[in-house]
Amino acid sequence: MINRRKSRQVTVGNVKIGGDEQISVQSMLNKPAQDIEANVQQAKELQEAGCQIIRTSVPDVQAVQLIYALKNAVTVPIVADIHFDHKIALECAAAGVDKIRINPGNIGSDDKVKAVATACAQKGIPIRIGVNSGSVEKELLAKYGAPTPQAMAESAMNHIKILEKFDFEDIIISIKSSNVQNMISAYRLVAEQCDYPLHLGVTEAGTERMGIIKSSIGIGSLLTDGIGDTIRVSITDNPVKEVYAGFDILKAADIKTDCPRIISCPTCGRTKIDLISIANEVEQRLRNCNKPIVVAVMGCVVNGPGEAKQADIGIAGGDGEGLIFKHGEILRKVDEKMLVDELMREIERI
Numbered sequence: 570m571i572n573r574r575k576s577r578q579v580t581v582g583n584v585k586i587g588g589d590e591q592i593s594v595q596s597m598l599n600k601p602a603q604d605i606e607a608n609v610q611q612a613k614e615l616q617e618a619g620c621q622i623i624r625t626s627v628p629d630v631q632a633v634q635l636i637y638a639l640k641n642a643v644t645v646p647i648v649a650d651i652h653f654d655h656k657i658a659l660e661c662a663a664a665g666v667d668k669i670r671i672n673p674g675n676i677g678s679d680d681k682v683k684a685v686a687t688a689c690a691q692k693g694i695p696i697r698i699g700v701n702s703g704s705v706e707k708e709l710l711a712k713y714g715a716p717t718p719q720a721m722a723e724s725a726m727n728h729i730k731i732l733e734k735f736d737f738e739d740i741i742i743s744i745k746s747s748n749v750q751n752m753i754s755a756y757r758l759v760a761e762q763c764d765y766p767l768h769l770g771v772t773e774a775g776t777e778r779m780g781i782i783k784s785s786i787g788i789g790s791l792l793t794d795g796i797g798d799t800i801r802v803s804i805t806d807n808p809v810k811e812v813y814a815g816f817d818i819l820k821a822a823d824i825k826t827d828c829p830r831i832i833s834c835p836t837c838g839r840t841k842i843d844l845i846s847i848a849n850e851v852e853q854r855l856r857n858c859n860k861p862i863v864v865a866v867m868g869c870v871v872n873g874p875g876e877a878k879q880a881d882i883g884i885a886g887g888d889g890e891g892l893i894f895k896h897g898e899i900l901r902k903v904d905e906k907m908l909v910d911e912l913m914r915e916i917e918r919i
């Protein structure tokens with residue numbers, strides 16, 4: 570059982586982050602900011618995939634149009650990612666954005682920070698402070714010699730103090746690095762020093778395979794420590810894949826339990842059935858199932874029935890056919906071609 574860090578709760582549109590709220594999965598649009606149509610289409614795809622918060626870059630004032638378009642197109646909360654320019658933040662707040670990602674230490678004078686904090690406070694818009702290894706200030710790099718976890722944590726705490734100076738505490742923090750060990754250490758340091766909710770992510774994690782592996786280790790380690798309130802898997806690929814990976818990390822850590830848990834064997838010389846295709850098909854067909862059941866997909870009857878005893882339902886391969894088990898009891902023998910359909914039929918009955 571994970572003992573979750575007590576964080577305060579922040580509201581982003583129709584999603585709550587922190588406290589006892591479920592850990593949300595977010596992603597980011599990657600179409601050119603000026604291409605409103607492509608971004609709207611991608612936002613719809615992310616919403617369809619279950620994405621709970623969508624972030625978009627707003628590189629200039631013209632791109633604020635995108636916020637209006639996205640707010641009209643999807644119900645998922647929209648986050649504006651802004652660097653330096655407080656005017657863009659003010660325009661996004663006026664456009665009805667649900668959260669702003671900006672680092673207050675980079676905005677400039679106190680007046681500008683105050684203007685952003687006041688506009689966000691009036692509209693109930695939280696601010697995410699997003700520190701990453703590349704954004705650590707020169708003074709901290711000089712002090713620590715490199716963007717160490719201590720340097721990143723100190724940078725985050727400094728940004729927090731700037732907002733707190735203006736009585737703004739509707740804050741979410743991220744402290745990302747592409748180095749997984751540094752990322753884990755930095756989040757642990759910040760988790761001890763404040764109770765703001767934490768957005769977890771490994772930045773610039775890489776292409777699909779390594780990006781998901783690095784994100785799983787970084788995000789997964791922290792989640793199993795009880796740290797983290799919302800997550801973003803970052804991969805150089807279609808962001809819809811980030812959403813699926815995010816939910817899969819929550820499933821693998823046994824945090825998301827309103828879904829089937831699939832056990833499947835690695836296959837071996839005893840396997841006489843195309844178990845690899847079968848297991849992939851079962852996983853695909855159960856992607857939207859919300860039953861908290863254990864489903865065993867085993868290659869033979871040597872271990873199949875044993876595993877199926879722990880499982881609510883399972884199949885074990887034979888030669889061109891398979892057995893369907895329910896709590897270890899054989900239900901029937903089924904032709905290989907009908908095996909997945911029959912398994913789905915049984916799962917529907919549970």
Ligand code: SF4
Binds near residue numbers: 835836838840
């Ligand atoms: Fe091999 Fe059977 Fe074990 Fe699968 S369950 S790895 S087929 S012995």
